[in-house]
Amino acid sequence: MSEPSIFFSEVNERQGVFNRRAFLMGGLAGGGILALGGRLAQLQVLEFDRYRLMSTENQFNFRLIPPPRGRILDRFGVELASNRPNFRVLLVRDEINDIDATLDALSQLIPITSERRRQLLREISRSPKLVPVAVAEDLTWEEFSRVNVRTPELPGVTADMGEARVYPHGGAFAHVVGYVAKVSDRDVAAAGLNPDPLLHHPGFRIGKQGVEKALDTVLRGKSGAVKTEVDALGREVRKDPEGDINPVAGKTVVLSLDADVQSRALEVLGEDSGACVVMDVQSGDLICMASAPSFDANQFVRGLTSAEYRALSEYERRPLLDKALSGTYPPGSTFKPMTALAALDSGMVNPNETVVCSGQMWFGNRFFHCWKRGGHGAQNMHEAIKNSCDIYFYQTALKIGPDRIARVAEAFGLGQTFDIGISGQKPGLVPSTAWKRKQYHQPWYPGESLSFGIGQGALSANALQLAVMTARLANGHKALNPRLIKSIGGVETPSGAAAADLPFKPEHMELVRSGMAAVANDTTGTAYRASQLGLGPVLMAGKTGTAQVRVISRAERASGVRSNDSLPWHLRDHALFVAFAPYDAPRYALSIIVQHGGGGAAVAAPKAREIMRVVLLKDAAIRARIESPLPMPEAPVSTTGEVEGEAPPPPSETILPAAAPAVTGGPTQ
Template structure:
C-alpha cells in the first residue's frame, strides 16, 4: 500500500486565497468603520445644533390661535359687530379613542340630543387625527366647570374659552353687516391649493354676507400660536406661555351708517315690508340702508335649525332678501321727475306748456286713466309734478320718446350699480329702443303704446331703492353726480368720498324747475303729500315726490282698492325726498312693499319720521330748530297778570273795621 502524497503547492494556493479574502474583508470593514465614525462625528459635531432643534420641536407643538375679528363701527364709533367670550367644548380624535364612548360620556355632562350625537360621531371620525372638532358652543359656566373636572378622564376632550361674533343691534343691520358662520368644504375649495390654516380651526368663522363677507380678509387678522409641550404620542403635557405668539387682530371697519337713523327706520316699518335709504347730498355718505323685515344675525352665528331657516325662507315678506339692493320694483310716479327733466332737456316741452287732464286720455284704441277720476284740468309742468298728474306725463313721454328719458335717467343712477363695498345689487331695467332690441329679440320694436306707461314709472322699468335715493340726492345736489359711500374707513384709512364725482351734464335751471315741483308736493297745501310731509322743525322744510306702483292689471277690475286682495297683489308705495328743500343736505327713498295704499298715506309718513331723526342729529340744523322764538309785542301800559306788586310805602293805618 502506497502512502499519500502531499502537494505543498495546493496548500500554499489555498492559504493565499484565504489571506487575500481576509485582507479584503478587513479593508471593507475598516472602511465601513471609518465611514460610520465620520458620520457620527458629523452628526454629533457638525449637525448637533440642527438635530437639537428637531428634538426640541418634537417636544413642543404650536396650536393655532385665531385672531380677534375686527370691529365694525357706525359713523360715530358705535359698535355694530364685536366679539365676546365663548366657552366651547372640543374633541380631538386620538389613536386609541373610542369615539362613541367619548361622545356618550360627554352627553352626560352637557346636553347633546341623539341626532346631534350621531352627527358628532361622524364628524370626529372624519376629521384628521388630533384635529379638534367643536362639540358645543356657548357653554354655561356650570357646564364648562363639569367638563374641566372630568377632562383628565377623557383623553382628547378640551374645554376652553374662545371668542364668538356678536351683533348688539340685532336685525337693524343684518343685511348691511351680514354675519359669520362655520367654514364648510366649499370655503376650503374656494381658497385654492394652499388654504389659510385658519379655515381648519374649529373656532374660526368666515363672513357670509354684507360687510362680513366683502371684507373678510381685512377683518380676519393674522393668527397667533400657543406653545405646548407634548409626549411621544402628541398629547399635551403642559403649556409654555413664554413661547406663545400673539395674534394680530383684524382691521377695524367704520361705516357711514348712523345707528340711530337705521334703528328708527326699522321701527317705523313695524310689520310692513320694504326698504329705506338715506344719503348725504353733499358727500354721498349713506346714513341708512335698511331692508325690512329683517332677521337676527346672532342666530346665524350659533347656527339655525332646519325649521328656523325654513320659516325665514318661506315667509312671504322675504326677510332674507336685501330689498334695498336686491329688490327691484316699478318706481311709479317718483320717476316723473326724470320724465320732466328729460322733457326740458329735449327742448320739446317748456315749463309753461299745458296738457288738459279730464281723468282719462284716449290713445291707441283704449283709455289711459289718471289716478284722479275727475281729472286735474289744465296742467303745466309745475302743477303736474305737484299733483302727480298721470295724463300730463302720458303725453309728455309719448312726445319725447323712451330714448330721451333713458338718456337722462341713466346719469341720475337708474339702471346702475354702485361700488359701495358689498355685493348683491340688482341693476333693474332702464328700457330704451336699444334695450328692447337686445333683451326682446323676438319682438325688438318699441311700440308707441309703451311710452305712456314709461312716463309714469311703470311698464318695463324697474329700479331698486338705492338707485332712487341716488337719483334724489343728485337732483338735490343739482351739480354733482354723487356716488353712494358705505365704508368710511378700513383700519383707519379713509375711503374715497362719493363727492369725488363728475358734474351732471344737465342744465341747473332745468333741475331747479323739477326741484320746485317737488317742494310744492310737500309744502303747497294742495300738494299730493302736504299733510304727511310737515316735519314740525321750525324753518326746515322737506321736498318730495310720492309714487304708487301697481303690481297687477286693473283691466276689467271694478275697484283699484287693495283692501280686498292678498298681500302680494297690493300696490307698492314710494316716497322720495330731500331736506332742507332750500339748502339740501339729506336725500331719502322709502318703499313700502305691497303697502296697498298710496305713496302719500303709506310711505310719506314713515319717510317723514326718518328724515326728522336725520335732521335732529345734524348739529348745525338742530341749532336752527332750537333758536328761541321772538318775544311778542306787549303794551307797556296794560295790566299784566302775575306782575310783581309795587314796593310798600308809608301811610297811616286804616280805620277800625276797614278791610285789610
C-alpha cells in the same frame, strides 16, 4: 459511511460537520448583524434629515390662536358687530381611544342631548382626525370650569375660551353688515390650494353676507400660534414662548351708517316688506340702508336648525333678501321728476305750457288713464309734479321720446350698480330704443313711452338707486356716489362727493325740486299730510309713487277699481316715496319702498317722514335751526279711499305687440 476510515471515527465526522455548520451559522449571524448595521446607516446617516424633521414635528406642536375679528362700527362708533367671550369644549379625535366613553364622561358635566350626540358623532367622523371638533359652545362659567377641572382625566378634550361674533342690534343690520357662520366645504374649496389653517379651527366663523363677507379677509386678521413641546398624547410638556407667533387682530371697519336711523327705519317698516335708504346729499354717505323684514344675524353665528332656516327662506316676504340692493321695483311716479327734467333739458317743453287732463287719453286703440278719475284739468309742469298727473307725463314722454328720458335716468344713477364695497346689487333696467332693439330685435313702440314717462313699463330700480337719484337731484351739481364703508383700520375711504358734475342746468333742476316741495308742502300736494315733519322751518320735499303690479281689466275699471285692502298681498301695489330735506338747503335724501304696501302717499310717505325726522334731529346744525322743536303731531289719518298715483294698466291688452309684455309687465316685481 460508504467507505471505512481508520482516522475519522463516526464521532469525529459529526464534529467536522458541526464545525462547518457552526461556522456557517456564525457567518449567517455576522451577515445579519452587518445587514442591521447597513440599515442603521441608511436610517441614521443617509435619511437623517428626513427623520430629524419628523421627530421635530412630533415633538413640537403649533397650536393655532385665532385672531380677534375686527369690529364693525357705525359712523358714531356704535358697535354693529363685535366679539364676546365664548366658553366651549373641544375634542380631538386623534387623541381619544373611546369616543363613546369620552362623550359619556362629558355628558356628566355638560348637557349633551342624544340628538346633539348623534350630530357630533357624524361631525367627528367627517372631520380629519387632528382637527378639533366643538362639542359644546356658549357654556356658562360653571359648566366651563367643571370641564376644565376634569380635562387631565379626559385626554383629547380641552376647555377653550374663544370669541364669538355678536350683533348687538340683532336684525337691524343683518343685510348690510351681514353675518358670519360656520365654514362650509364650499368656503374651503373657494380658499384655493393652500387655505388659511384658520378655516379648520372649530371656533372660526367666516363672513357670509354683506360687509362681513366683502371685507372678510380684512376683518379676519392673522392667526397666531403657541409653540409647545407635547408628548405622544398631545399633552403640553413645556411651552416655548420664543417660538410663539402673536395673532394680529382684524381691522376695525367703520360704516357710514347711523345705528339710530337704521333701527328706526326697521321699526317703522315693521312687518311690512320693503327697503329704505338714506343718503347724505353732500358727501354721498349712506346713513341708512335697511331691508325689512329682517332676521337675527346672531342665529346664523350659532347655526340655524333646518326648521328655522326653512321658516326664513319660505316666508313670502323674503326676510333673507336684501331688498335695498337686490329688490328691483318699478319706481312709478317717483320717476316723474326724471321725465320732467328730460323734458326741460330737451328744450321741447315749456314748463309753463299746460296739458289738459280729463282723466284719460286715447292712444293707439285704447284709453290710458290718470290715477284721478275725473282728471286734473289744465296742468303745467309744476302742477303736474305736485299732483302727479299721469296725463301730463304721458304727453310729455310721447313728445320727447324714450331716449331722452333714459339719458337723464342713467345720469341720475338708475340702471347701474355702485361700488359701495358689498355685493348683491341688481342694476334694474332703464329701457331705451337701443335696448329694445338689442333685446327684442324690435322697434320701440310709442305706447311704451307712455308707461316709461310715469315710471312703469320695463323700468325698474332698487331703493339705493332711488336714493342716489334723489340725492343727486337735491345736490343739484354733483353726480354723487354712495359710500357705505367710511374707513378700514383707520384709513378713510374716498368720499362719494368726488364725482363729475351733472350735465343739466341748475335752473331746470330747481324747477323740478320746487315741484317736489309742493308735493310735500302745498296743501293740495299728494303727500302734504304725510310730509309735515313738525320741525319748524325745516321742511321736506318729496315725490310719491304707487307702482301697480297687476292688470286692471276694463270691466273692473268700469265697476270701480278694487282697493288694495281687498286684494291678496302679492297683488297689491308697491308704495314708494323719495324725499330730501331740508328743502331750502338739502342735506339728506331718502327713498323708501314698501313692497305691496298700497299707496305711496298713504303708506310710504308717513314712514319716510318718521325716518327723516330722526335723521334731521341727529344733525347738530339742523337741530340749531329748529329754535323750538315742537312735539311731534299725530300722523294725520288718511280718510279718503282715493289712491294717488295709480298707474294706468300695463299696456298688455291691446296696444303693444305680443313680445313686449313679458318685460313691460315687469312691475310684478
